[in-house]
Amino acid sequence: MTSIKLFVVLTLWLLSCLVAAHDMPTFRPESHAPSGIMGDHMHKKGEWMIGYRFSSEKYEQYYSGSKKISLASVVNSGYQMTASEMTMEMHMLDIMYAVNDDLTLMLMPMYMTMDMNMTMHMGMGMDMDMDMDMDMDMDMDMGMYHSHGTSGLGDTIISALYRVQNSDTNQTHISLGLSAPTGSVTKKNSRGKLTHYDMQLGSGTWDFLPSITHTGYSGRLSWGGQLQYRTALEGRNESGYSLGDVFQVSAWAAWRLRAWMSLSSRINYSDSSRIDGAYPNFMATSPSDHTDNYGGEFTTFGIGANFAVQNGSFAGIRIGIEWEELIDEHYNGIQLGRSDRLNLNISYSLK
Numbered sequence: 001m002t003s004i005k006l007f008v009v010l011t012l013w014l015l016s017c018l019v020a021a022h023d024m025p026t027f028r029p030e031s032h033a034p035s036g037i038m039g040d041h042m043h044k045k046g047e048w049m050i051g052y053r054f055s056s057e058k059y060e061q062y063y064s065g066s067k068k069i070s071l072a073s074v075v076n077s078g079y080q081m082t083a084s085e086m087t088m089e090m091h092m093l094d095i096m097y098a099v100n101d102d103l104t105l106m107l108m109p110m111y112m113t114m115d116m117n118m119t120m121h122m123g124m125g126m127d128m129d130m131d132m133d134m135d136m137d138m139d140m141d142m143g144m145y146h147s148h149g150t151s152g153l154g155d156t157i158i159s160a161l162y163r164v165q166n167s168d169t170n171q172t173h174i175s176l177g178l179s180a181p182t183g184s185v186t187k188k189n190s191r192g193k194l195t196h197y198d199m200q201l202g203s204g205t206w207d208f209l210p211s212i213t214h215t216g217y218s219g220r221l222s223w224g225g226q227l228q229y230r231t232a233l234e235g236r237n238e239s240g241y242s243l244g245d246v247f248q249v250s251a252w253a254a255w256r257l258r259a260w261m262s263l264s265s266r267i268n269y270s271d272s273s274r275i276d277g278a279y280p281n282f283m284a285t286s287p288s289d290h291t292d293n294y295g296g297e298f299t300t301f302g303i304g305a306n307f308a309v310q311n312g313s314f315a316g317i318r319i320g321i322e323w324e325e326l327i328d329e330h331y332n333g334i335q336l337g338r339s340d341r342l343n344l345n346i347s348y349s350l351k
């Protein structure tokens with residue numbers, strides 16, 4: 001990833017021109033976690049925060065388990081259609097309000113955009129009925145490529161963050177969240193059939209999202225950890241399935257380089273299950289149409305920077321940016337693997 005290399009070079013350059021230590025700013029950039037972490041901090045009584053989050057993920061290489069596989073071997077496994085690329089973007093509002101110093105409420109509505117480029121493979125292993133069905137309905141000039149996408153409102157997360165431990169330099173809070181199924185799970189493709197599960201905009205079920213977060217700091221160094229779980233509270237959504245449970249753990253460290261800037265690194269491990277159930281009477285033509293081809297175990301490494309504008313007319317604004325790359329992956333079944341992820345956020349707090 002050239003962007004990662006560029007970032008490392010920039011980081012080293014900034015380190016090399018590091019000047020004498022400043023006094024500790026009261027508005028510390030690293031008092032928020034790296035950009036990809038949500039629900040990491042609390043607010044003081046009566047404080048509001050309004051923020052915007054963006055994340056972008058790209059998927060471009062097929063895997064079977066932990067191994068990269070070619071399109072030909074995906075076709076040989078019985079799929080007539082493969083994806084060459086998928087992008088997924090998420091825009092999220094991040095609204096927080098502190099009822100008191102120990103309880104902060106959070107509301108996060110989101111908007112999703114998913115795009116996929118697909119290739120249809122004619123010839124061997126191709127079912128004749130299928131062939132005719134697709135020829136009729138798809139716009140295939142050379143008979144091969146097409147792209148499709150979905151976009152719209154995603155699910156809405158509401159959570160309560162409750163502080164359970166607090167001292168001068170470290171604190172722990174738990175978060176109990178609910179995800180409301182405001183995102184559609186009935187999106188269809190141009191043939192009028194339900195689109196791939198991963199292109200639906202929401203989970204379709206009420207989900208429970210508990211987490212526990214610990215953060216601490218000493219001088220210019222800060223650190224944190226978060227354990228998170230997501231599980232569906234309903235057996236099936238209106239399209240006949242529910243997403244598998246997700247367990248995630250993140251650990252990070254950040255260094256305050258300047259009063260207004262900190263750099264971070266983070267490691268994240270996640271374990272997610274296959275999809276339960278399936279679309280009724282549905283014929284899978286590509287790997288992402290099969291509920292067994294979802295979930296897995298992944299480890300990512302992220303590098304990021306947080307900015308906290310100290311003075312001027314933008315004082316009080318926080319900006320976070322983070323790149324995440326997979327360093328270890330094990331996919332359930334056959335899946336188009338994720339290559340990287342970009343997290344961005346901007347926020348402002350007011351009393």
Ligand SMILES: [Cu+2]
Pocket residue numbers: 041042043049096347
């Ligand atoms: Cu906040």
